[in-house]
Amino acid sequence: MNTVGVAAALAAIVSAGMVAGSGTAAADEGTAWASVTGGRERVQFFVHASAQCNTKYLATINGAVVAQDEFYQRFGGLKTVPAPVGNPWVKVVVYCDTPGDVDTLNATVFDGPVAVGPANPSLDALDDALAGAGSSQLRTDPTRP
Numbered sequence: 001m002n003t004v005g006v007a008a009a010l011a012a013i014v015s016a017g018m019v020a021g022s023g024t025a026a027a028d029e030g031t032a033w034a035s036v037t038g039g040r041e042r043v044q045f046f047v048h049a050s051a052q053c054n055t056k057y058l059a060t061i062n063g064a065v066v067a068q069d070e071f072y073q074r075f076g077g078l079k080t081v082p083a084p085v086g087n088p089w090v091k092v093v094v095y096c097d098t099p100g101d102v103d104t105l106n107a108t109v110f111d112g113p114v115a116v117g118p119a120n121p122s123l124d125a126l127d128d129a130l131a132g133a134g135s136s137q138l139r140t141d142p143t144r145p
Helices: 003-015 121-132
Strands: 022-025 033-038 042-048 056-061 064-070 080-084 089-096 107-115
Touching: 033 089, 042 056, 042 089
Parallel strands: 033 107
Antiparallel strands: 022 033, 033 042, 042 080, 056 064, 056 089, 089 107
16 A cells, blocks of 8 residues: 555544544643553553652553552553453543552542544555555554554
8 A cells, every 4th residue: 555545544433433532631741640541442541640649550441450550660650551452432530649649549640531443454455555665643543563
């Protein structure tokens, strides 16, 4: 597939609303934050630690725990956790610990709806072709590895 073909395919995908949405809860550098991205049957979490939220986090989709882990770096770093889902919109909440209470995940760093698209083997094949051609930044599903 040539560059013009790839561009046309991507334009059609975007105009058809096939690319899922994302959200970010962010504040100043001293505050923990999470970026949550919806893809095709997946949700990806980027959770950034801070002095206020530096030990562990927990993520839920529609109330069910889908990710729980410790941060590898005390004051920063991003961690990605894909989670399979099957609904067009899901409610995502990401919690983390607070100083002096590392056993309770009571600080909310993201709380909101995230769009999740249906499975699409054709678009997955396009993503694989783009990655194979060194153009993975053009992929249609940002949650694919």
